[in-house]
Amino acid sequence: MKLTKTLPLATLVAIAPSLVVAQEAAVATDVTPYILTTLLFLIGGFLVFWMAAGFAMLEAGLVRSKNVTMQLTKNVALFSIAAIMYWLVGFNLMYPGDGWIIPGIVGTLFAPTSLEAVGLSASDAALDYASVGSDFFFQLMFCATTASIVSGTLAERIKLWPFLIFVAILTGIIYPIEASWQWGGGFLSEMGFSDFAGSTLVHAAGGFAALAGAFILGPRIGKYKDGRTIPMPGSNLALATLGTFILWLGWFGFNGGSQLAMGTVGDVTDVSRIFANTNMAAAAGALVALIATQVLYKKPDLTMVLNGALAGLVSITAGPLDPSLFGALWIGAVGGLIVVFTVPMLDRMKIDDVVGAIPVHLIAGFWGTLAVPFYTEDTSFLTQIIGFAAIGAFVFVVSTVIWVILKVTMGIRVSEEDEINGLDMAELGMEAYPEFHKG
Amino acid sequence: MKLTKTLPLATLVAIAPSLVVAQEAAVATDVTPYILTTLLFLIGGFLVFWMAAGFAMLEAGLVRSKNVTMQLTKNVALFSIAAIMYWLVGFNLMYPGDGWIIPGIVGTLFAPTSLEAVGLSASDAALDYASVGSDFFFQLMFCATTASIVSGTLAERIKLWPFLIFVAILTGIIYPIEASWQWGGGFLSEMGFSDFAGSTLVHAAGGFAALAGAFILGPRIGKYKDGRTIPMPGSNLALATLGTFILWLGWFGFNGGSQLAMGTVGDVTDVSRIFANTNMAAAAGALVALIATQVLYKKPDLTMVLNGALAGLVSITAGPLDPSLFGALWIGAVGGLIVVFTVPMLDRMKIDDVVGAIPVHLIAGFWGTLAVPFYTEDTSFLTQIIGFAAIGAFVFVVSTVIWVILKVTMGIRVSEEDEINGLDMAELGMEAYPEFHKG
Amino acid sequence: MKLTKTLPLATLVAIAPSLVVAQEAAVATDVTPYILTTLLFLIGGFLVFWMAAGFAMLEAGLVRSKNVTMQLTKNVALFSIAAIMYWLVGFNLMYPGDGWIIPGIVGTLFAPTSLEAVGLSASDAALDYASVGSDFFFQLMFCATTASIVSGTLAERIKLWPFLIFVAILTGIIYPIEASWQWGGGFLSEMGFSDFAGSTLVHAAGGFAALAGAFILGPRIGKYKDGRTIPMPGSNLALATLGTFILWLGWFGFNGGSQLAMGTVGDVTDVSRIFANTNMAAAAGALVALIATQVLYKKPDLTMVLNGALAGLVSITAGPLDPSLFGALWIGAVGGLIVVFTVPMLDRMKIDDVVGAIPVHLIAGFWGTLAVPFYTEDTSFLTQIIGFAAIGAFVFVVSTVIWVILKVTMGIRVSEEDEINGLDMAELGMEAYPEFHKG
Amino acid sequence: MPEYPLKGNIVKLIIAAIKPFKLEEVREALTSIGVRGMMVTEVKGFGSQSGHTEIYRGAEYAVNFVPKVKLEIVVSAAMADQVVETIQTTAKTDKIGDGKIFVLDVNQAVRVRTGELNDDAL
């Protein structure tokens, strides 16, 4: 599957699975599959775009009101930066076709994306795939997702501009390189690593970048006091719930679009499977988190339920096609359990992850990647672990280096007084809810 | 229309209308209609999924702030439960094909849904319809909608777990059985009952389950005092309005997808009619409610306008295809009037429906079902009434029994003090807006 | 492109570009392009519908809490009125086919829209285009957008009913007439004016109607005091950000759907280009506004960043297809700069535009229209300016007349005390956030 | 307090912290004994009732403040005792956290609209 992602840039057309199937069915006109797959990317793309709003609402709801304007600003800005960096550098670095600088490891550098001419004629199109424009649009959204994950973990204490500089590097270079190893046809795909829609490439990668940041940045003032964790409840759980529903919706595009083809009976039916499995995993994750918090704490914890749904989604993302609905259920359920247990664990390790992005994206992402061989042939647990480790190590190390450089050069953390008064007044001079009394 | 819903499970292929039309037009390739109809289900499905978020926001906005976290929790949980129960029991109980236990009345019990194999070949596909995966995904969302309706009516006083147990039974058994009578090819469809997208099967059914609950549960403390109704204004009308817009959007998938085919000129043009009519009915319902509240109360009531838009949507749902745009307008308008008059009526009857779900879904649902013969041939008012009565009686009686059992066994209502202090602190220990001062 | 919009009403079929291209590619079946283009309108239509929610949230977030219920009410009501007026008068006034009353200037009056028969057969369909139902649904949403723009500018002081009367005239008559000049095949399209998706026809037109209203209505009490501008910060920036993300998402349908065809490789690839360019322009607009406010005011201004993203979108709307990604970037970036500089400029002119709709829609709309010739052949700066001036003058003058008539007949502004106490309690007797203490 | 001309009788300020759900009841009881006005404020109350613990995302924490409603009522000295008693009996639930009542002297009360003084101002 992933390999075909390189086709629009490569020239080969022959062995494209989708077309083959199509011809077997002895039906497809030449262009209909191309149109339908392009449409899949456009629909999938706007659904994944919507996830940017989901992250913004989720994070705005989980920070304290004195930091809401800043969190919103970061989310709008990071998406915008991702959109530009991925065009400027990322896309061709991630899908170098045959243009690898270091074969299988580093693709084409600094080749801004250009799209097909207006009114492309069928003869010039990659009829076995889709338009470059739709592919770029769809892939770009994945790149932005990686950055959204980071902003949640580091909320309420990081300075705006150093954060945005990191985002530019993450979306322009770090993500495209590690993703090229698999989806660009790099060494991991050669190795037989399997990550259908990006439990590792997108979610764990974002999680590792966030984890590196959390280490360098340190916890919020007052978060850990004489060995105890002081909760800092989110200011607006309605917003956090809305954000989760938005992400859930967007995920149908995220996983479904990753089928990368919709022009045949087999492909569209696979996309259907993916939609159904994705929904099942989210539901199972949410429900398990609900039950687990009831059992453990005697009271259900909505924020854990929301994290549980997202963890279910992340868990199924590495292999949303092959599992049965029951498979999706238990894989998602384990994801839900993971957050319930790892959220407090991180706190005990004094890693302050404001929205729970590391349990949801990194740890559940690992689980999802590891679980692939249960249902997908020609995959091995070992290869899955190696792939995860390779990407994790790369992203974590490079991110750490950049965070450290940013820290020593310009500083990444606001002053103590600014942090206590809130980033909104201190850095932006603007409250999100100026009229509502704060407690 | 509805009958074709059983086809993917049945084996017959011959007389499928869509295909016939297609062949007349002497154009359709074998697989394109299948792909397009599957796509219709996927798009329709994610739009109806989005309605779950709409209900969550609408209800969170219309309850008092001390119950918002609970309302959000219920909405996420009920959707998750519906997703699992419909897979485990519901889908095959609703679409038994030839596997009826009691012919036309009770379908196949306990046959969890399984989807087609990965990479289905055209020869194995129900080419005249769509993929099972997409059909399951689409139908599941209708099932969840039924449950969402209940949570609104019973808000602010019902315990979490008994409510969720009821939801499991409603989505696993009650809804699938009554819906099978019509969409599964059961006795109502034999009888000539007509309910295109579910004014009765989904909305009134949810309304009846809610009504039964409201009777057993009783009104909120202080709602009715020495013969007067004490308003308990919703805490966040922006959220309620957002929820209404979300539902409005999702309804295009709800009604449009119920065309169940998009592979021919006739089908896609019908889907367009449905979109246009659905929008018109919602607009008329909202506008009439605006004017009616201005006239009756001298001041427009936004919450009634929102209910009016939803009532317009419910009203057109039983027959969104056949009416002209003008037909959609007046059918929706009557729906809008219905809420304005029945919301206070329910209060006079001391039936405490927190969000107005009974007027919107049950009463407007009755109106919509009744109105079908105005524009749809081969339908009769009598049959429409019989069908509505059959489903209403079944859902109301069974729901009542279950509510009573839950009440005597585990109790369904929180303590007086918990209700006064709010379910959020009492049952969840978590406020939705912890920093905003409450009044 | 726009011309083909008249085809479903006209009878000619021959020289339809899309079909031609299709046949060149010697592939398209007769009906598939029709189905796909209809699908484009349905998807585009629901995405643009979603923009109505976006405007509602953006405006509700940018007004003070005492006016939120009113702003929400206006947004729901204006969309409903637009839906009815566009059906009753607008659509056929805008697309008269050969039924012009004054050739090229005023189309068919008072011909309510009627859709194709149910189950249309291929032989009766405009196979080179799409279903009337889908076209009407899509076009209707553009009409509603024009009205949404007005409500933001005039917020917090205008009376409900006069505003809604204006909306009825704007959506039923003013917009359809000016839009017919270009998209209906009127004199501007003859002249060679180019406005792909409506930077002028929709956005600037809405902006001119708003500007006329702002002049007649005057600024809010206390907004301008002894030569200084007194800020009145929005009550909920999370809502404003959500609204912006919604608009951003909807814009893919707004611009992408305006390709008006998806049945060929060329068309679907063009739609992809449009999606990618639209996203790029929004990102550039947001980022430039972020940087500009940082530089000018030392602190980034989220409300300007949101306006910047929207200005980027408006700027690319006149020509989202032809520019390269880099072209979209700089065109959008200039749009972002425009808001940062023109928002305070309007204040200096004592034009009180509550949400910045005039800078975003009128001024950036002018820029977008002007920029078309940079990338689109056979267009001239002069013609662009003439077209913009013609539409601007028409909308501004007619709107002014109507505003004045409304002012003298029924009055358009609430009393001073009502304005100070807020429209919510004064005109609606209902607060949006009754429990949250206001400051 | 010689420095104030005593037009009208002396008045007292009564400050009470009560449980929020008792507000309506207390207001009605006070109206029925002739209290014509008051100011109501939500406050965060700290007292013996405080200190129960909740769990948020797996971390236990003590809830130090419980929501209370503060009433400020100015009444003629003559009525003060009755007002205190009415509040006490009405707000009472016999559960910890019922609240407190404090009585303070007021030098002077003025009605903004009319300039009336002391208990004429109420």
Next chain:
Amino acid sequence: MPEYPLKGNIVKLIIAAIKPFKLEEVREALTSIGVRGMMVTEVKGFGSQSGHTEIYRGAEYAVNFVPKVKLEIVVSAAMADQVVETIQTTAKTDKIGDGKIFVLDVNQAVRVRTGELNDDAL
């Protein structure tokens, strides 16, 4: 009050409930006569103005509380009368609900930053 050393002159606490939209005007008027600080709180006011009815979803209900703003101002006893008068004249609209002003004795005032006492603390 023997128990307090009277560094600085005696001060008074002035509590006023006014209509919210008058806040800015009153603050300016007070600043212009030399008041250097105050505390402002939103309160729900109950009084003769209260009791108009609204309709919500078809049900009539009485609005018992109207939003008011409470000012708490400590000033030297010498200024008290002028402050009361300024508030009264500025906050006045001659419409019911204009509000009340109350004056109380203060034993002692302290500035946290410096420990200064009484009117030096203001």
Next chain:
Amino acid sequence: MPEYPLKGNIVKLIIAAIKPFKLEEVREALTSIGVRGMMVTEVKGFGSQSGHTEIYRGAEYAVNFVPKVKLEIVVSAAMADQVVETIQTTAKTDKIGDGKIFVLDVNQAVRVRTGELNDDAL
């Protein structure tokens, strides 16, 4: 104040305006010296600290009010000085805007739950 039977000792009302982020610290300090209760309210503070400017959509404006937290604490007269001192030393940051403390007499304190009076009520 003859009109009140002095069961229990005289009590005082201490009103303090402090910086919000000092609340927790002050509450702990007060608890440690034996204060068993208080009422906390967010207020908008006006004072010498006020008046810095912000920019919103390109327009400069002066921020006249800064968020403060108001504490109302009733303690036995005997403890009053210690409480004042504790608040002052704990809330102090030596930056402008630290706040004020005011001490008032209380005629009577009542515990709603029990009817206990004065310092028995606390």
